Structures are given as C-alpha cells and as structure tokens.
Amino acid sequence: MARFNTKAAKARGTSRVASTGRVLRTHEGGRGVERDPRSELFLLSIANFVAQKTFYEDGEARDDRFAALVRQLAVTDPSWTAALLGWLRGEGNLRTASIVGAAEYVKARLDAGVTDGPANRQVVASVLRRPDEPGELLAYWTSRYGRALPKPVKRGVADAVRRLYGAKALLKYDTGSKGYRFGDVLNLVHAAPDPDKPWQGELFRYALDRRHNPDTAVPPAADRVLTAHRELMAVPVAERRAIVTSEGGAGRLAAAGMTWEALAGWLQGPMDAAAWEAVIPSMGAMALVRNLRNFDEAGVSDEVASRVAEKISDPAEVARSRQFPFRYLAAYQHAPSLRWAYPLERALGHSLANVPVLGGRTLVLVDRSGSMFFSRLSDRSALTWADAAAVFGTAIALRAADADLVEFGSGSDVVSFRRGESVLKVLERFGDLGGTNTSEAVRRHYKKHDRVLIVTDEQAGYSGHGDPASQVPADVPVYTWNLAGYRAGHAPSGGRNRHTFGGLSDAAFRMVPLLEGARDAEWPWVG
CATH class of the missing domain: 3.40.50.410 (von Willebrand factor, type A domain)
Known part of the structure; x- marks a missing residue:
C-alpha cells in the first residue's frame, strides 16, 4: 500500500x-x-522605528536587542545582513533602522577584525539614500562611539555625499536645526566632488561657507536655483506676499527651491490660502497628504483641491511615494473635510496593490x-x-x-x-x-x-x-x-x-x- x-x-x-x-x-x-537569529532580526527590523516604545518593550531595550542581533549576524552571516540592510532602506522604506543597522554592522566587523563578505564602505553607502542621511549616520555614530570615524564610515558617507548633495537638497535639508550641517559632514569625511558633476566643487565650497560664514556666503553664480533663492531671501518682508499672489509667483517659488516648510518662515506670517495655492504645485504627494487639514483650514479653493485630490490618488504618485498604507488612514482621520475621503480611499487601494x-x-x-x-x-x-x-x-x-x-x-x-x-x-x-x-x-x-x-x-x-x-x-x-x-x-x-x-x-x-x-x-x- x-x-x-x-x-x-x-x-x-x-x-x-x-x-x-x-x-x-x-x-x-x-x-x-523561539525564532532563529535571522528570523528574529528580520521581524524586528521591519517593525522598528528606533527609540520607539512598545507596549511590552521600552525603546532602549528594543534598540539594544536590534543592535545586538545586527552585530552578531554581521560577523556570522555578513552577506545576508548587508542584503537585509540595503533592502530595509530601499523597498522596506525604514530609514532609521537601516542607518543604525549599518553603523552597528561596521562596528561589529571592525571589532572582530573580519573582512569577508560585503565591504563596510559599501554597506554604509547603501543605506544613505536621502541628502539628510549622511548627517544622521554621523550623528548616531558619534553619539554612540565618539568622534573618531573609521575609514569605512568616512568613505561610505563620502560616496553618498557625492551621489546626494545638490542645490535643492542643500536648501531643503541644510538647516540650522541639524546638529550636523552639510558643511560639517564635508569637514568630517573630506568628500571630493564627483568628477561627472563639475558644479559640485562650487556647491561644496558654498555649503562650507553657509556653515562657517553664513553672513557672507555667496552661492555659485552659475547655479540658478541657489541664485534665485538668494534673490527671494533679499526681498523685504513687506513685499513677499505680493510675490506669492502674483501671476508668476508659484513658478518663482519653485525655481528657487522653496519648500512649504521654508515658505512659512519666509513670509513671517500665517500660511493663508494664497500661500498654499502658490506652493502646492511643487509639493510632493505625501507632503500634500500630510497637509490636507491645513488646506481646509486655510480655505484653499475647490479648484486647487481637485488638483490635489487628483495627484494624491494617482497610482504612479502613490507608487513613487513608497508610503505605508496606514499613512492614508492617518490622513483620513486627521482631515475634517469629506472632499478628501474618496481620493484617500483610492490612494489606500493603490498602496495595497x-x-x-x-x-x-x-x-x-x-x-x-x-x-x-x-x-x-x-x-x-x-x-x-x-x-x-x-x-x-x-x-x-x-x-x-x-x-x-x-x-x-x-x-x-x-x-x-x-x-x-x-x-x-x-x-x-x-x-x-x-x-x-x-x-x-x-x-x-x-x-x-x-x-x-x-x-x-x-x-x-x-x-x-x-x-x-x-x-x-x-x-x-x-x-x-x-x-x-x-x-x-x-x-x-x-x-x-x-x-x-x-x-x-x-x-x-x-x-x-x-x-x-x-x-x-x-x-x-x-x-
């Protein structure tokens, strides 16, 4: 039988x-x-926002468990761990956990004196995908291990700097609220400009001047974005709202790399409907989703709101934003107007493809x-x-x-x-x-x-x-x-x-x- x-x-x-x-x-x-170490790290990684308390674990205990698992597997299974960290920052869309993981990967391997598997420099560079992230990694490393930076950390960060630093990135992310400004990062890692970006040398010099001599720093004359931004900043405060409401105001703001966060400070006053309507065309889909309630409270017109609704519910925009599906639930709960309900439902559906x-x-x-x-x-x-x-x-x-x-x-x-x-x-x-x-x-x-x-x-x-x-x-x-x-x-x-x-x-x-x-x-x- x-x-x-x-x-x-x-x-x-x-x-x-x-x-x-x-x-x-x-x-x-x-x-x-019990799960094996790889399984435990994988599940913790994809749920880990770092320094975030959960019901059963405080933030420190959770982060310590994450770091210990990364350090263990960086030595015993480096190829798998490096692949996890790269995926985590990419498709996984978890910035902080991947940055912390890369730093701990390098520290563990340097301490153990091992050289097999993916290079430390490559792992560092692989998790830095947004212009503010080189500073994030350096801040984590120095707060945990001191200001002495190993060569793989310096070189990995420098690789990312060459790839990520540009004029709009400088305007958006090089702000006084950061402990490590672009100029600080350049000083620490000594990044040379990318040979294929002839303009980057001047940009680096300007980033250093902005950090150390902000009152006299002059942007490169050949850079249209930085020059346009400097001209806007020179406009007297009393005349700025007139620019916003003018026929070409939205285009001028966009050409100067003006974000909605920066616009509020530039105006030195409330973001009224005219201000929002001028900056909305240059806002990304998720910035729009996060500000739906602000649009309603400011009284943004139905015509502009319809364009916002079209953009946030566009399948290509949803895919490009790579946001978690529950972000649309948060927006739905937070926005008081029913005019956002249907586009948010469509966006949620696209995010669950x-x-x-x-x-x-x-x-x-x-x-x-x-x-x-x-x-x-x-x-x-x-x-x-x-x-x-x-x-x-x-x-x-x-x-x-x-x-x-x-x-x-x-x-x-x-x-x-x-x-x-x-x-x-x-x-x-x-x-x-x-x-x-x-x-x-x-x-x-x-x-x-x-x-x-x-x-x-x-x-x-x-x-x-x-x-x-x-x-x-x-x-x-x-x-x-x-x-x-x-x-x-x-x-x-x-x-x-x-x-x-x-x-x-x-x-x-x-x-x-x-x-x-x-x-x-x-x-x-x-x-």
Whole structure:
C-alpha cells in the first residue's frame, strides 16, 4: 500500500522566518516559540522605528536587542545582513533602522577584525539614500562611539555625499536645526566632488561657507536655483506676499527651491490660502497628504483641491511615494473635510496593490488587544499597531473570494462588510477587545476554511487550547502576520503549512500565493 505517493500528495512550500523548536514565554506568559537569529532580526527590523516604545518593550531595550542581533549576524552571516540592510532602506522604506543597522554592522566587523563578505564602505553607502542621511549616520555614530570615524564610515558617507548633495537638497535639508550641517559632514569625511558633476566643487565650497560664514556666503553664480533663492531671501518682508499672489509667483517659488516648510518662515506670517495655492504645485504627494487639514483650514479653493485630490490618488504618485498604507488612514482621520475621503480611499487601494485575490474560503483574524492599542507606530503618529492590523486584515478580506473577518482580544466578534465596500468605512467598525486569546478566537471561528491569516503582535496569554495554529488541521495553511517584532512567536513557522511574515507594507502579501503554489518564499530581497 502506498504511504506517500497518493492523490492527496502535494508539495509544500517553505518560508524563511523559522522557529528553532525551543519553547519561550510570550510577554503575557503564554507558551511561545523561539525564532532563529535571522528570523528574529528580520521581524524586528521591519517593525522598528528606533527609540520607539512598545507596549511590552521600552525603546532602549528594543534598540539594544536590534543592535545586538545586527552585530552578531554581521560577523556570522555578513552577506545576508548587508542584503537585509540595503533592502530595509530601499523597498522596506525604514530609514532609521537601516542607518543604525549599518553603523552597528561596521562596528561589529571592525571589532572582530573580519573582512569577508560585503565591504563596510559599501554597506554604509547603501543605506544613505536621502541628502539628510549622511548627517544622521554621523550623528548616531558619534553619539554612540565618539568622534573618531573609521575609514569605512568616512568613505561610505563620502560616496553618498557625492551621489546626494545638490542645490535643492542643500536648501531643503541644510538647516540650522541639524546638529550636523552639510558643511560639517564635508569637514568630517573630506568628500571630493564627483568628477561627472563639475558644479559640485562650487556647491561644496558654498555649503562650507553657509556653515562657517553664513553672513557672507555667496552661492555659485552659475547655479540658478541657489541664485534665485538668494534673490527671494533679499526681498523685504513687506513685499513677499505680493510675490506669492502674483501671476508668476508659484513658478518663482519653485525655481528657487522653496519648500512649504521654508515658505512659512519666509513670509513671517500665517500660511493663508494664497500661500498654499502658490506652493502646492511643487509639493510632493505625501507632503500634500500630510497637509490636507491645513488646506481646509486655510480655505484653499475647490479648484486647487481637485488638483490635489487628483495627484494624491494617482497610482504612479502613490507608487513613487513608497508610503505605508496606514499613512492614508492617518490622513483620513486627521482631515475634517469629506472632499478628501474618496481620493484617500483610492490612494489606500493603490498602496495595497500587492494584496492577492485569494480563492476558496479565508478566515482573517485581526488582533485588537490592549497591547496593540497602546503601541503607537511611532512617536510622531497617533496610529497604533491595532490600526495597521485592521488596514491589512480588511484589505485581504475585501479582495478574497469568500472571507470571514474577525476581530479578537479576550473575546472575538465578526466584522461585517460588503464586497466592494470602502476599506476606510469598514475600519470604523473595529473596536477594542482587551486581552489576547488568539487560540480561542481561531477555535471559535474556524469552520473548514481553506486558510487562516492572523494579523497580530503574537503576545497571547495562557490558553488551554494550545498554540493558535494547533486549532487548524495540519493540511490547512496558517499565516501569521507579525506587526511588532517581539522575540517570542505564538506558533512554529517555516514549513508544514505554518508561516510567519511581517512588516508594515503590503509587500508581505506576496508570500501567500507563493506558498500556496508550493513555491518556497525567499527573503524579500532574493529573486
């Protein structure tokens, strides 16, 4: 009799976030599982805003755990770690964690005296992708390890400086609020101009003059942006609003590299409708999204508002901005006018482009426990892990062929929705359900579904029913989407229809169809 070669036999995909088999305890005292170091670092990295307190970990403890994992793997697995850091700053879109990670990567390898794997200089340069980031990395390094800069740090930062520093970058990011101005960075790393940018030498000299002799610094005459900006700054304050309201005012502001943040200071007065309408054409999509409420309060016209709505909901603009989907929820909650609701819904939909259309029956469970509500996504955001979980859970339920959407905490409830309904409207039906009893929620709501997807921080309390995945037959896939990156997981993962992924973007959804097609789900930067 055949034991394996039967009609029911089929390949099973494997995933890279893997548990070791060692039992841990969750922060709530429930039975948990340990993950291998790479898996732990990956999940922590994609949920780590750095210096951000969560419900169970203060910012310092969380950052120390992150740094320790990077240092360990920088020595034992440098190629994987370097790839993670580059991806984290790129597609992962997490600036601070990647910068901290690169600094710790270099420090660990220098301390250990190892030279195999990707060069330290290359790793530093790979995470610096915005003009203010060279200063960010230097500030982190000197605050932690002193002002003595190793050569790989200097050279990696210098490589980024040549790539990133230009006139508009100087105007936008070289401000007095920074501890490390562009001139300070140039002094520390001694970056030579890029040979393919003949104008960069003059720009570097001007950046040094702005830092050390601001009253007498004169921009390069050949640089139109810096010259136009200097001319604007020389206009008497009493005449500046007339420029804003003039026919060519918007074009003049744009030509001078005037950002909306700088415009408010230049005017030395409130940003009224005319000021906003002059600078809106040169604002990026996410700057527009963050200022919708300001547009309403200033009284921006419906004509201009319609152009804003068109831009923020354009699929190409959404893709270019690379913002997390929950940013649009934040804007929806913050902006008082209904004229933004539909464009924000469209933008949210575009930002969830990777959400698959799952066939069969899907059970989606969204964690609405206290730990999810009391952990904010960052100090600058009012949104919580619970908000992010609801966004992702709702998105996959709405696109699935047949889905049951459930919120859970100490208890659990079905969240009603209709096919084609707005994600933002469905989100209004979620509540706060206290503690975390994931296993009971799965046990209660699993009804021969073809898959189970749980969006959670995994920090369940004690359950007499065992881990959440044990409530589901072994041949049915259970996907855990970890949003918080805590050490202990709530169930085994890596194979046998039990998989964990994580992060704050829709990219994580790519794993589901891969695994159900019996293909191995690699790390997101591979293949």
